Amino acid sequence: GAVVSQHPSWVICKSGTSVKIECRSLDFQATTMFWYRQFPKQSLMLMATSNEGSKATYEQGVEKDKFLINHASLTLSTLTVTSAHPEDSSFYICSGGWLEQYFGPGTRLTVT
Amino acid sequence: RKEVEQDPGPFNVPEGATVAFNCTYSNSASQSFFWYRQDCRKEPKLLMSVYSSGNEDGRFTAQLNRASQYISLLIRDSKLSDSATYLCVVNTYGGSQGNLIFGKGTKLSVKP
Numbered sequence: 001g002a003v004v005s006q007h008p009s010w011v012i013c014k015s016g017t018s019v020k021i022e023c024r025s026l027d028f029q030a031t032t033m034f035w036y037r038q039f040p041k042q043s044l045m046l047m048a049t050s051n052e053g054s055k056a057t058y059e060q061g062v063e064k065d066k067f068l069i070n071h072a073s074l075t076l077s078t079l080t081v082t083s084a085h086p087e088d089s090s091f092y093i094c095s096g097g098w099l100e101q102y103f104g105p106g107t108r109l110t111v112t
Numbered sequence: 113r114k115e116v117e118q119d120p121g122p123f124n125v126p127e128g129a130t131v132a133f134n135c136t137y138s139n140s141a142s143q144s145f146f147w148y149r150q151d152c153r154k155e156p157k158l159l160m161s162v163y164s165s166g167n168e169d170g171r172f173t174a175q176l177n178r179a180s181q182y183i184s185l186l187i188r189d190s191k192l193s194d195s196a197t198y199l200c201v202v203n204t205y206g207g208s209q210g211n212l213i214f215g216k217g218t219k220l221s222v223k224p
Contacts, residue, residue: 034212043199043216044156093155099144099203101212103155 002028004096006104013084013111020080021107023050023094029074030096035067038091038106050077050094084111115139115213118200122219129190133218135183135200144203145176147185149196150217156199159185190222 003026013019023033031052036044048069049057056069068080077096081088089111095101118135125131137145145162160167162174162183173186183200200215 043214044212045214046212091153095212100146100158100161102158106155108153 002026002097002102004094004102004104006094006107008107009105010108011110013109015085015111016083018080018082019084019109020078021092021094021109023077023079023096023104025075025096028096030077031074033071033077033094033096034101035069035077035079036093036095038093044093048079050079052077081109084109086111116200116202116215118198118215119218121197121217122221124221124223125190126223127190127192129222130186130188131190131220132187133185133198133200133220135185135215137181137183137200137202137213139202139204139213140181142181142202142204145183146201146203146212147172147174147183148199148201148214150199151196156201156214159198187220190220192222192224195220195222 005024007022033050035047037047038044046059047062050069050071052071052074058064066082071077091106091108093103093106095103116137147159148156149159150156160169160174162176164176166175171188175184197217197219199217202213
């Protein structure tokens with residue numbers, strides 16, 4: 001299967017700061033990548049669709065000004081959590097692919 | 113009705129047992145279906161796609177019933193390493209990249 005990497009794998013930050021998460025497709029080009037969030041014991045929930053060279057599409061209830069997405073190249077999408085709060089603490093996962101999606105290893109964010 | 117519903121877990125089975133997971137989906141326009149496996153605090157990994165004709169991969173058999181909007185996964189001769197959460201996943205944009213709708217997952221625990 002295709003390989004997707006994420007960085008960092010975990011991060012702890014203080015409330016009010018911003019955190020950037022990178023998602024890279026290592027062996028394929030991705031015009032579209034997806035960002036998910038998973039709270040403990042919950043299912044993955046799609047946050048947004050990242051489109052190379054254009055604006056991201058956000059799911060209902062996800063604040064686009066808080067979760068900034070940039071997809072500047074065919075192999076890199078970034079998610080920036082701005083002014084993070086403790087309730088943003090979660091497991092953030094990106095995916096890419098075509099019909100079958102391949103997931104990055106995820107980033108565990110803890111906001112103190 | 114939830115978009116993708118799965119058997120409530122957890123399933124606790126002995127090694128060597130056969131176990132079946134069921135899943136129903138609400139959107140009759142859904143086109144693509146998958147089973148993913150997610151280990152604790154890890155990203156989902158694709159286990160197998162599910163085709164209308166049914167498909168088998170070693171000890172794993174997946175079936176799709178479009179009329180009943182029902183998907184199943186059968187695991188034969190369970191191994192300790194099969195312990196994980198199994199996610200039923202549906203893609204409503206068949207034939208192209210689209211967002212995946214995840215079930216909440218069914219936890220499987222295989223005991224010696």
